[in-house]
Amino acid sequence: MEIINKDKKAITTITSNINLLEYVRKCLHYKELIWALVKKDLKVKYAQTRLGLFLSILQPVISLLIFSLFFGKLLHLGSDGTPYPVFVFIGLISWYYFSILVVISGTSLIESQQIIKKVYFPKLIIPVSKAISALMEFFIWLLVLVVLMVIYKITPSYKILFFPVFLILNMVAGLTIGIWLSALSFKRRDFIHVVPYFVGLTMMVTPVFYHVTIIPQNINYLLYFNPIAGIVQGFRWCITGNETFSLWYIPSFLIMFLFFFLSVWYFKKVEYRMAEQL
Numbered sequence: 588m589e590i591i592n593k594d595k596k597a598i599t600t601i602t603s604n605i606n607l608l609e610y611v612r613k614c615l616h617y618k619e620l621i622w623a624l625v626k627k628d629l630k631v632k633y634a635q636t637r638l639g640l641f642l643s644i645l646q647p648v649i650s651l652l653i654f655s656l657f658f659g660k661l662l663h664l665g666s667d668g669t670p671y672p673v674f675v676f677i678g679l680i681s682w683y684y685f686s687i688l689v690v691i692s693g694t695s696l697i698e699s700q701q702i703i704k705k706v707y708f709p710k711l712i713i714p715v716s717k718a719i720s721a722l723m724e725f726f727i728w729l730l731v732l733v734v735l736m737v738i739y740k741i742t743p744s745y746k747i748l749f750f751p752v753f754l755i756l757n758m759v760a761g762l763t764i765g766i767w768l769s770a771l772s773f774k775r776r777d778f779i780h781v782v783p784y785f786v787g788l789t790m791m792v793t794p795v796f797y798h799v800t801i802i803p804q805n806i807n808y809l810l811y812f813n814p815i816a817g818i819v820q821g822f823r824w825c826i827t828g829n830e831t832f833s834l835w836y837i838p839s840f841l842i843m844f845l846f847f848f849l850s851v852w853y854f855k856k857v858e859y860r861m862a863e864q865l
Contacts, residue, residue, distance in 0.1 A: 607848070610855045614709045624716035629723055643727045647683060651676050654796045664797050668829045670739045673732070678795035680728040681757055681822045684721065685815055686786045688761025691717045693768030693782050696861065703861060710858050711851065714765050718758055725754075732826075744828040753821040756840060759847050760814055766850040773861050793819055814839040 605613070633640055651672060658664045659671040692714035696703065699713050736743075764785075772779050793815045794802075802810060810816045817836030824832040 605855070607852055607855065610709070610711075610851070614711050614715070617708050617712055620708055621712045621716050621719070624713065625720045628717065628720035632720075633723070640727070643724050644731060647676070647679055647728050648731060650679055650683075654679070658796050664801070669741070669823070669827045673735050673739055673741060673827065674798075674823065675796050676732055676735055677823050677826055678793075678819050680725065680732060681753075681819050682790055682793060682795045682815065683728065684725045684757055685761045685818070686789070687721050687724065688718050688758065689764045689768070689786055690782055691721060692762055692765025693772060694779055695765075696769045696773050697776070697779065710861055711766070711854055714762060714769050718762050718765075722758075736826075741827060743826055746825040746828050749821070749825040753818055753825060756814070756818050756821070756843075760818060760843055763843060763847040763850050766847075766854050770850070770854040770857055774857075789815055792816075795819060808835075811835040812839055814843040 632643075654675045655672045659675070664671070695713045695717050696710060703710060703713075768779075768782060790796075792813060794810070799807065799810060799816075799820070811833070814836065817833075817839055820830055820836065821832050823830035
């Protein structure tokens with residue numbers, strides 16, 4: 588496929604016949620466009636509406652109150668020694684960021700189809716820009732967490748230095764599924780309707796509101812196949828210092844990175860057809 592620039596008389600050839608490293612370099616050449624898309628998303632959500640910041644705080648806080656009352660007070664679900672509101676909120680914000688990434692990156696191409704049809708650029712930067720802009724919401728939730736930790740007099744240890752590692756893992760996990768969905772949904776719109784059910788299921792099989800010790804010992808090894816569970820455990824381990832982090836989660840992280848690279852490779856493979864089929 589070729590696009591002719593009438594002003595400069597230049598021809599841009601769109602092809603999938605480039606290796607993965609060249610494709611990533613090509614995306615990095617458009618870093619200014621990535622930041623422009625990020626600024627646009629943040630402006631739409633926070634600058635153009637007074638409720639943007641309020642709603643970003645309200646959703647996890649309401650979830651915190653519901654989970655603390657129902658699972659903490661009524662069902663008496665235990666934690667790792669951390670006060671249950673702090674325990675569950677760490678799980679909530681890590682899972683929320685993952686789920687938001689899956690949804691907004693998975694539907695990003697459909698929502699941006701007008702600009703995709705008009706201008707050529709590597710389409711991968713659209714879901715990536717969504718992941719970066721969603722960090723703002725994650726950091727807002729972190730401020731709420733800091734308030735909770737001050738209330739319950741919890742002081743982080745040196746393990747907090749590992750926080751960026753689990754944040755990157757969280758982003759990669761969400762983008763892996765989001766990129767696959769975005770690459771598939773432009774051709775089969777039905778995938779978009781599956782996303783909410785899939786995201787809801789991940790909370791049930793991830794120790795967001797319960798501790799791993801309630802899982803029967805004969806099946807608790809299955810948890811190590813879930814990288815999101817490892818990420819949640821990792822956040823608790825590095826923030827409070829009470830949780831133990833098992834190295835058995837590392838194989839699931841490696842498999843996750845493999846699927847991440849495969850998602851980028853498949854996205855690159857089908858990208859040149861997107862403008863025609865959207």
